[in-house]
Amino acid sequence: MDLVERWVALAGPHTRRIGAELDQRYGEPHRRYHTREHLTAVLDLVDDLAAHAANPDNVRLAAWFHDAVYDPERADNEERSARLAARMLADTDLPGPDVEEVVRLVELTASHAPEDDDPDGQVLCDADLAILGADPDRYAAYAAAVREEYAFVPDEFFKAGRAEVLNGLLALPKLFHTPIARERYEEHARHNIRTELLLLNA
Numbered sequence: 001m002d003l004v005e006r007w008v009a010l011a012g013p014h015t016r017r018i019g020a021e022l023d024q025r026y027g028e029p030h031r032r033y034h035t036r037e038h039l040t041a042v043l044d045l046v047d048d049l050a051a052h053a054a055n056p057d058n059v060r061l062a063a064w065f066h067d068a069v070y071d072p073e074r075a076d077n078e079e080r081s082a083r084l085a086a087r088m089l090a091d092t093d094l095p096g097p098d099v100e101e102v103v104r105l106v107e108l109t110a111s112h113a114p115e116d117d118d119p120d121g122q123v124l125c126d127a128d129l130a131i132l133g134a135d136p137d138r139y140a141a142y143a144a145a146v147r148e149e150y151a152f153v154p155d156e157f158f159k160a161g162r163a164e165v166l167n168g169l170l171a172l173p174k175l176f177h178t179p180i181a182r183e184r185y186e187e188h189a190r191h192n193i194r195t196e197l198l199l200l201n202a
Helices: 003-011 013-026 036-048 056-065 077-089 096-108 119-133 136-149 155-171 179-201
Strands: none
Touching: 003 013, 003 036, 003 056, 013 036, 013 056, 013 077, 036 056, 036 119, 056 077, 056 096, 056 119, 077 096, 096 119, 119 136, 119 179, 136 155, 136 179, 155 179
C-alpha cells in the first residue's frame, strides 16, 4: 500500500488531498533522513506498539504530521508541523478534542519527553526515536543522512551541535517509554549514541 492509500485507510477517502499533500512534503528534495522512508518506519512502529496506546489512530495521525514541516535551518519545525495539523484537520470530520490531541502529540516530538501517564505520547516518541536503536549500519546511514541535511553547517559547528544533542539524549533517564521499545532499543541506542560521540570527537 502506498503512503497516500495508507492515509486514506486511516482518515477516509474524503481527505485524500491531505494525504497527497503530506506525501509530497515528505518527498521534498532537501530531505535526506526526514523522508517518506522515515514516515513509513514511524507508522509501522506505531502499528507495532498500538496495544500500548489509548487512541492509536490519533497517534497515527500525529505520526503523519510530526515532520510535515521540515526546514533544517529553523528550530520551530515541530511547532509549525503542529499548526499545519490543526489547520488541515479542521477541514475534516475529526472531532475538535481529537484534533487538539493530535496537535499536542506533534508538539511533544520537540522534546520526546512524554509523561508516565501519556501512553499515546510514549508510543509516538518511541516510534520516532527507534532509529537510535537500529543495527550499527542503519544507524550509521541515519547519522550520515542527518549530516547531509545540515550540509550548510561547517564541520566544527555541526560536531558541537550534534554532540550537544547526543549528550542530551544520553542524559535522559530512559530513551524509550513503552516496555516493548525499551527492551528492543534502549541498550542498542545508548551504544550507538556513544559510538557516534566517539567518532565526532575523533
